[in-house]
Amino acid sequence: xxxxxxxxxxxxxEEADRSIYDVKDKVHPSFEVQSGLTEEIVxxxxxxxxxxxxxxTFRMKxxxxxxxxxxxxxxxxxxxxxxxxxxxxxxxxxxxxGKWSEVPDDIKNTFERLGIPQAxxxxxxxxxxxxxSEVVYxxxxxxxxxxxxxxxxxxxxxxxPYEKMVRKHFMKLVPPSDHKFAxxxxxxxxxxxxxxxxxxxxxxxxxxxxxxLNAPGAGQFEHTLIIVDKGAYLHFIEGCSAPKYSVNxxxxxxxxxxxxxxxxxxxxxxxxxxxxxxxxxxKRARVEKDGTIEWVSGSFGSHISYLYxxxxxxxxxxxxxxxxxTFAGGGQNLDTGAKVxxxxxxTTSHISTKSISRDGGISTFRSSVKVTPDAVGSKSSVSCxxxxxxxxxxxxxxxxxxxxxxxxxxGHEAKIGRISEQAIFYLMSRGISEEDARAFIVGGFAExxxxxxxxxxxxxxxxxxxxxxxxxxx
Amino acid sequence: MQDKINVLPxxxxxxxxxxxxxxxxxxxxxxxxxxxxxxLSVSLLPSGVERIETFxxxxxxxxxxxxxxxxxxxIEDANVxxxxxxxxxxxxxxxxxxxxxxxxxxxxxxxxxxxxxxSSITLLQEASAAEGGSGFTAELTRIYAEKGSLxxxxxxxxxxxxxxxxxxxxxxxxxxxxxxxxxxxxxxxKVALGxxxxxxxxxxxxLLNTAYxxxxxxxxxxxxxxxxxxxxxxxxxxxxGVLAGESSKTLRGTIDFKRGAAYSAxxxxxxxxxxxxxxRNRTVPxxxxxxxxxxxxxxxxxxxxxxxxxxYLCSRGLTSLQAxxxxxxxxxxxxxxxxxxxxxxxxxxSQIERRLKDxxxx
Numbered sequence: 001x002x003x004x005x006x007x008x009x010x011x012x013x014e015e016a017d018r019s020i021y022d023v024k025d026k027v028h029p030s031f032e033v034q035s036g037l038t039e040e041i042v043x044x045x046x047x048x049x050x051x052x053x054x055x056x057t058f059r060m061k062x063x064x065x066x067x068x069x070x071x072x073x074x075x076x077x078x079x080x081x082x083x084x085x086x087x088x089x090x091x092x093x094x095x096x097x098g099k100w101s102e103v104p105d106d107i108k109n110t111f112e113r114l115g116i117p118q119a120x121x122x123x124x125x126x127x128x129x130x131x132x133s134e135v136v137y138x139x140x141x142x143x144x145x146x147x148x149x150x151x152x153x154x155x156x157x158x159x160x161p162y163e164k165m166v167r168k169h170f171m172k173l174v175p176p177s178d179h180k181f182a183x184x185x186x187x188x189x190x191x192x193x194x195x196x197x198x199x200x201x202x203x204x205x206x207x208x209x210x211x212x213l214n215a216p217g218a219g220q221f222e223h224t225l226i227i228v229d230k231g232a233y234l235h236f237i238e239g240c241s242a243p244k245y246s247v248n249x250x251x252x253x254x255x256x257x258x259x260x261x262x263x264x265x266x267x268x269x270x271x272x273x274x275x276x277x278x279x280x281x282x283k284r285a286r287v288e289k290d291g292t293i294e295w296v297s298g299s300f301g302s303h304i305s306y307l308y309x310x311x312x313x314x315x316x317x318x319x320x321x322x323x324x325x326t327f328a329g330g331g332q333n334l335d336t337g338a339k340v341x342x343x344x345x346x347t348t349s350h351i352s353t354k355s356i357s358r359d360g361g362i363s364t365f366r367s368s369v370k371v372t373p374d375a376v377g378s379k380s381s382v383s384c385x386x387x388x389x390x391x392x393x394x395x396x397x398x399x400x401x402x403x404x405x406x407x408x409x410x411g412h413e414a415k416i417g418r419i420s421e422q423a424i425f426y427l428m429s430r431g432i433s434e435e436d437a438r439a440f441i442v443g444g445f446a447e448x449x450x451x452x453x454x455x456x457x458x459x460x461x462x463x464x465x466x467x468x469x470x471x472x473x474x
Numbered sequence: 475m476q477d478k479i480n481v482l483p484x485x486x487x488x489x490x491x492x493x494x495x496x497x498x499x500x501x502x503x504x505x506x507x508x509x510x511x512x513x514l515s516v517s518l519l520p521s522g523v524e525r526i527e528t529f530x531x532x533x534x535x536x537x538x539x540x541x542x543x544x545x546x547x548x549i550e551d552a553n554v555x556x557x558x559x560x561x562x563x564x565x566x567x568x569x570x571x572x573x574x575x576x577x578x579x580x581x582x583x584x585x586x587x588x589x590x591x592x593s594s595i596t597l598l599q600e601a602s603a604a605e606g607g608s609g610f611t612a613e614l615t616r617i618y619a620e621k622g623s624l625x626x627x628x629x630x631x632x633x634x635x636x637x638x639x640x641x642x643x644x645x646x647x648x649x650x651x652x653x654x655x656x657x658x659x660x661x662x663x664k665v666a667l668g669x670x671x672x673x674x675x676x677x678x679x680x681l682l683n684t685a686y687x688x689x690x691x692x693x694x695x696x697x698x699x700x701x702x703x704x705x706x707x708x709x710x711x712x713x714x715g716v717l718a719g720e721s722s723k724t725l726r727g728t729i730d731f732k733r734g735a736a737y738s739a740x741x742x743x744x745x746x747x748x749x750x751x752x753x754r755n756r757t758v759p760x761x762x763x764x765x766x767x768x769x770x771x772x773x774x775x776x777x778x779x780x781x782x783x784x785x786y787l788c789s790r791g792l793t794s795l796q797a798x799x800x801x802x803x804x805x806x807x808x809x810x811x812x813x814x815x816x817x818x819x820x821x822x823x824s825q826i827e828r829r830l831k832d833x834x835x836x
Binding site: 418 | 487492733749751752753756757759766771775776777
């Protein structure tokens, strides 16, 4: 990216083709609660889900916390998010299946269109598919299962042989008191996945969960809990989409990742919620000695996003890497970034993000790096680059660093600029159309993220960029 | 004064404690004293520079980085004032020296520079305290730079540790005007600084160079903003400092490109040297961008001196301490080199060297 400013013609940008994602299914839920958030509704969810007593109490405490905490005084406006209009629990008309052929046709068709079963056959060790508030399909390959890997829906984990493990870890990294929407999650969570990888086991091909929110005016509050034990390895992929409705939808999921000593977890997300979605998701990882967490995050959808995966480097020499891209188009206000706490000696973090805004979209990079007095010899680097594609858009960079250790090295760099006209001119002189030239340059800008994704998802991301860029010439 | 000061232009997570200055920076109630000019000395004014009552009508709408409530506090309760009108180019440096004379004394200083078209001025502001002096300084310097003017403001703050300091600077620059602010911040117990520059005119530019040295329990809180409104505007903001002992510092540095500020550029750089187990550095460098055709960059380096540089200098015959002194002096050079008084420069330089030796943990 050339950071110099040049004069250029203005740009017309077409809306991207989201037809695959925007198909609305005619699926009637078997049960849904009233809209809004009351004790009765939370109790009703507990009843429906046969919660153990501790979970029932947990939900009620979370509701009390929710009612006592204010919405954030920073970030994009949430004034148009009215909880009284959100249906917090929608159960699809099916139970969870372990065979794809048993999933009801309407739901199956949705996931077929999104390419989920094909991906499972080709490149995944297991798949979970959530439709509205419940997981409708969960399967794990025989190889992974034979290694002792557990991959199941959260409800089954809550009452099955892993109950103790779930209880020990559930919302311990992200307590309901963390912020208002963590409390909301604690009160009404439903669905999600539980993964346990035993010590020393390396899951060679990824597991994936796909979240689909179909019901208009509904919320999705899935909980993902992953424990990667000592010396184990896992790549977990999360995908999300929803059709667009005229009413607002809400996603307030929670992801808690426990990375054991010497273990490594890669967590990849391609988020493509519809542009009426409030995506207020919380993701957090705790990493033990010599462990590694790697985040790869692509944010393309949503009307408003608050998304900052956080890593707590708890053990000596633990590491985190965050690679992210955010593409904000018309009507989108995407506030994304990452947080890291260096809480032990010789820990390392590297945050690298790219953001693109066009057609009046607002993209904000927000980060925090905290180095505690104990984190002697730690190193952190943050690099964020933003690309503005027109003067109707906004791109803000809001990093913060809090360094309390004199024997640490912290670096930060940020750049904001635009596509170099010289580069466009050069490509056009080689016979490439202007539209393609711009798409190539934006693709190149996003390449550091694309290369971190599995091939299928890198292709999907590049397609999304190409779609978003279509018509962006002037 | 209970209002929040040094508020970050766009808020972030509250738990970081950077959205505004902490409670320790609440301003004391202004003493009800009559204006007292003996706390302020102004050097002889050359021709072309004269004391004026206030800014011309409509030329005083700027706000300091500390905030409007602070500005109002100073303007209403000032016990020293000095407004200078500048016509033509002035080579001679004008000195404005405020000094806390005794125990529990306040200097509330309202200062201004109105630089007419194509004029130039260099103002050296010094804030200090007499031996045994204690209290606080709350100063506000407003600068209105008309078309093509050049204003250079050099501030040296060397108060003792029985004093606290608030120092706001508000700048408005018209077409082609350039304003430079050079700050050496060495003394004081609690120190709040905030500059806000409005680059309103096309091709206006702004330079901010800050050097600070914190040790013992000093707390520094900065809030510096450059707002780009005009086309082809430029800012360079450079802050370098040392934190030793139990000192802490928060720096909010914001480059804000408003829509219409096409072809503008803003660069912000920070270097922090951390010396001591109990120091704390917080840095929040914002780039806000509502215009496509701009270039904005920020870079920060926080931590230790580069061991390879020390190794190289030692291999050339320097001791480890000499090498570290040399590297730190290099960071202070952009500020100290701009102080137009050799004697003052040497005093500050030797103070930095002494404090660095006192706090050397190697």
